[in-house]
Amino acid sequence: MSVKVMGVVFDRFPEGGGLMVLALKLADHAHDDGTHIFPSVDSLAQKTRQSDRTVQRQIEKMVKAGWLIRVSGNKGGRGLSNEYCINPKWLAGEDISFDEKGDILSNPEKDDNLSPKEKGDIDDKKGDIQGEKGDIDDGKGDTAMSPEPSVTNFNHQVTVNAARGGPPSWLPADAWKAFVEMRKKIRKPLTEYAAELAIEKLTELRAEGHDPKAVLDQSTLNSWQGLFALKSDASGQKRAPRINQTPKDYGKSGRL
Structure with a gap:
């Protein structure tokens, strides 16, 4: 990564x-x-x-x-x-x-x-990825799709602080730690893969203009398992819903 x-x-x-x-x-x-x-x-x-x-x-x-x-x-x-x-x-x-x-x-x-x-040689033809499994034989035994080092033990490291060189620099460590602790409390602890998916979801929402800290705080406050987009008020400002106000897409997207 x-x-x-x-x-x-x-x-x-x-x-x-x-x-x-x-x-x-x-x-x-x-x-x-x-x-x-x-x-x-x-x-x-x-x-x-x-x-x-x-x-x-x-x-x-x-x-x-x-x-x-x-x-x-x-x-x-x-x-x-x-x-x-x-x-x-x-x-x-x-x-x-x-x-x-x-x-x-x-x-x-x-x-x-x-x-x-x-x-090096560059192939100018249309770039279709040929392998469905992503296995690479490079003569050295490297595995193409092995888990990224930044994701390994990510769930544990980032609960204390932003792991060195691992999570994105924009990830709010305190809000992430609170979200992870909430998941443990509701007996839905994050696996390493779920932690990776959560970061990818936050990346998508951030690209859409949502504040990652507000998104995390929203789920922590309401004990939601997933991460969801913030609603907008009359002025167009994105805001978190009231406590226990379940989003419409809960159960369809955002669950980890």
């Missing part, structure tokens, strides 16, 4: 919604330089709450635009996931834009092509 790359994506990615959530998840799999991204479609679809087909189309747009680069090499092939990297020029400050149809367009004034000598 690269908190550094996730922060850049959150600050500069020019589109919201499912495309941004996917971009954040790809950044979550990247090293700090934006490389070594090779999750499976199944995993991305599950963690972004989208269909496999939608994820494939979104990745195709990213690759076609040059924001995401599919790297040719020994890690690609039939039955295996492709390896990707986020365009280093974009990470360095160059911009991309979207047209009226939501397709990513490279900045026409800037050359986003990378030479194979500098960055």
Whole structure:
């Protein structure tokens, strides 16, 4: 997990919604330089709450635009996931834009092509992720979809403070600790995977303009198992509902 790359994506990615959530998840799999991204479609679809087909189309747009680069090499092939990297020029400050149809367009004034000598071979064809299981045979026995180090023991570490280099810098440690303690009290303790899902849910809600602390406090105050969007008052300001005022989508989304 690269908190550094996730922060850049959150600050500069020019589109919201499912495309941004996917971009954040790809950044979550990247090293700090934006490389070594090779999750499976199944995993991305599950963690972004989208269909496999939608994820494939979104990745195709990213690759076609040059924001995401599919790297040719020994890690690609039939039955295996492709390896990707986020365009280093974009990470360095160059911009991309979207047209009226939501397709990513490279900045026409800037050359986003990378030479194979500098960055390795780049496959310019449409970037479909081929492997359904995400298993990578790289000759070293590395497992592509092994749990991220930041998520391992995350549930325990972040209840005390923001674990070093692990959870996002914007995560309010006190509010998270209170939420975790509440889950224990209602006998629904967070598993490590549930903690990961909770962070992803907070990331989505934050991208939609909701304050993570208010979202956590809302669930803690009402002893809710899940995390839900804040309602808006007459002035348009997002606010938490009254105690025990169950959201309409409770039981349908947000439960962890």
